[in-house]
Amino acid sequence: MIAIVDYGAGNLNSVKKAFDFLGADVVVTDQPETLAAADKVVLPGVGHFSSLQALDRAGLRNALLQNAAAGKPFLGICLGMQWLFEGSEECPELAGAGIFPGKCRKFPSLVKSPHVGWNSLAVTEGSRLLRRIAQHSFVYYTHSFHAPVVAETTAASEYGLRFAGAVERGNIFGVQFHPEKSGDVGLSILKNFCEIESVRSKRC
Amino acid sequence: MLTKRIIACLDMDGGRVVKGVRFKNLRDAGDPAQCATAHARNGADEIVLLDITATSGNRRTMLDAVRTTARSLFVPFTVGGGIRQLEDAAAVFDAGADKIAINSAAVREPALIAKIAGRFGSQAVVVAIDARKANGKFEVFVAGGRTPTGMDAIQWARDAAACGAGEILLTSMDRDGTQSGFDCGLVRAVAEAVSIPVIASGGAGSARDFIDVFRDGRADAALAASIFHFGLENIAQLKLELHHAGIPVRWPC
Numbered sequence: 366m367i368a369i370v371d372y373g374a375g376n377l378n379s380v381k382k383a384f385d386f387l388g389a390d391v392v393v394t395d396q397p398e399t400l401a402a403a404d405k406v407v408l409p410g411v412g413h414f415s416s417l418q419a420l421d422r423a424g425l426r427n428a429l430l431q432n433a434a435a436g437k438p439f440l441g442i443c444l445g446m447q448w449l450f451e452g453s454e455e456c457p458e459l460a461g462a463g464i465f466p467g468k469c470r471k472f473p474s475l476v477k478s479p480h481v482g483w484n485s486l487a488v489t490e491g492s493r494l495l496r497r498i499a500q501h502s503f504v505y506y507t508h509s510f511h512a513p514v515v516a517e518t519t520a521a522s523e524y525g526l527r528f529a530g531a532v533e534r535g536n537i538f539g540v541q542f543h544p545e546k547s548g549d550v551g552l553s554i555l556k557n558f559c560e561i562e563s564v565r566s567k568r569c
Numbered sequence: 570m571l572t573k574r575i576i577a578c579l580d581m582d583g584g585r586v587v588k589g590v591r592f593k594n595l596r597d598a599g600d601p602a603q604c605a606t607a608h609a610r611n612g613a614d615e616i617v618l619l620d621i622t623a624t625s626g627n628r629r630t631m632l633d634a635v636r637t638t639a640r641s642l643f644v645p646f647t648v649g650g651g652i653r654q655l656e657d658a659a660a661v662f663d664a665g666a667d668k669i670a671i672n673s674a675a676v677r678e679p680a681l682i683a684k685i686a687g688r689f690g691s692q693a694v695v696v697a698i699d700a701r702k703a704n705g706k707f708e709v710f711v712a713g714g715r716t717p718t719g720m721d722a723i724q725w726a727r728d729a730a731a732c733g734a735g736e737i738l739l740t741s742m743d744r745d746g747t748q749s750g751f752d753c754g755l756v757r758a759v760a761e762a763v764s765i766p767v768i769a770s771g772g773a774g775s776a777r778d779f780i781d782v783f784r785d786g787r788a789d790a791a792l793a794a795s796i797f798h799f800g801l802e803n804i805a806q807l808k809l810e811l812h813h814a815g816i817p818v819r820w821p822c
C-alpha cells in the first residue's frame with residue numbers, strides 16, 4: 366500500500382488520481398500509524414515551505430524519517446522534495462530532513478518567478494525512478510524556490526540557472542516537477558515508483 | 570528550457586462545451602471530458618474549463634463535469650466561472666481542478682485572491698481579466714464581459730499579482746472569437762508589468778498569431794478555443810510550426 370501524506374498543504378487529489386489511474390493501492394492519510402504500516406510513502410505538497418511545519422505538529426516527521434531509514438521507497442513531490450534538503454530560504458527557521466545537502470533558494474531575478482510550465486530534463490543515466498525516461502523529456506513545474514544540483518541529482522532543468530529536477534539516494538526519491546501533471550512522461554515515472562521494491566519486501 | 574504553453578480553453582454552458590463570437594451566439598462543441606482528453610492527446614499543454622453561464626442552479630452539473638474531466642486528464646487543469654467565495658473554490662479543487670480562475674469575484678473582493686492562495690497556494694490561483702480598448706486604455710469588464718468597471722487592466726493585473734495571484738489569464742474582448750490575432754499590445758503591456766506568467770487569450774486564428782504573441786506580446790502561454798474545437802488548426806501541427814519558427818514548445822509531446 367502506498368500512503369500519500371496529507372498535512373493540509375494544498376490539493377492531493379491529482380496525486381491520488383494518478384496512482385488510481387495506474388491501478389495502485391493508495392490511501393491518503395494524516396496518521397503516523399498508517400505511514401508505519403505502508404509499503405511506500407509519497408509526500409506531495411505545494412505552497413510555502415512553512416506549511417511543512419504541520420509535519421512536526423502531527424507527528425508525521427518522525428514517522429516519515431523512520432520509513433525512509435527502514436528503506437521503504439519514499440517519493441517527495443515539489444515541496445515534498447524540497448523537504449528532503451536541509452532547508453529553504455523561504456522559511457529559514459524550519460529545518461528540512463537533511464537527507465540531501467544544501468538549501469532551496471529563490472530563482473535569480475533575471476527570470477520571472479514562479480517558474481511555471483513545461484521544461485525539459487537532462488537525465489542522468491542509472492536512475493531507477495527515471496528508468497526509460499527519454500533524455501530531454503518535458504515535465505510540468507510550478508515553484509518559486511529550487512533545490513541545488515547535488516551528487517544525487519538524477520535530472521536537472523534550466524531556468525535562469527541549473528537546478529535539481531529529480532534526486533535519488535537508495536530508496537529515497539524526490540522530484541521538483543509534478544509527475545501527476547506531466548502527461549505520459551509523468552505517469553511513467555509514477556509507474557516506476559510503484560514498481561520499485563521496498564527493502565522489506567525483498568527480504569520476504 | 571522553459572517552453573511556451575499552448576492552452577486549450579473549453580467554454581462550458583449547462584455541462585456542454587460551447588463557443589461564441591465576442592461572448593455571444595453560442596454554438597455546441599461537445600462533451601467537456603471528451604474534448605479535454607482529445608486536446609491533451611493532441612498536444613495541449615494545459616486545459617482550461619470556463620463555465621460561462623454559471624448560476625447557482627447548475628453548480629452541480631458543473632462540478633460533475635469537472636470531476637469527470639479530471640479523472641482521465643494528466644496535464645494541468647484550470648476551472649473558472651461562478652467562483653465567488655473560498656468555498657466555491659474548495660469545491661472545484663475537491664472535484665479535481667489544479668487551479669481555479671476568478672474574474673468578477675476578484676474585482677469585487679481582491680482579498681479573495683489572498684484567501685484562496687493562502688489555502689491552496691498561489692500556483693492554484695489564476696486571475697482572469699477581460700479587457701476592452703477604449704480611449705487608448707484597456708478597461709476591465711466583469712460579468713462575462715457585460716459590465717464595465719472603469720478599472721485599468723494593467724494596474725489591475727499588478728494589483729492581482731500583489732494579492733497573490735499565480736498567473737494572469739488576459740482576454741482581449743475586442744479579439745475574442747474573431748480569429749484576427751491576439752492583441753499583442755495589451756499582452757505585452759501586462760506581461761511587462763507583472764512578474765507572474767501571463768496567458769494571452771482572444772483572437773487566435775493562425776500559427777502566425779501565436780508566434781507574434783510569444784515574440785512581440787511576450788506572453789508566457791497562449792490560449793485558444795474556437796480554432797481547436799472545429800479543427801481549423803491541429804495543436805500538434807501548430808506546435809510543429811512554432812518549433813520551426815524557433816519558439817520553444819513541448820515538442821514532441
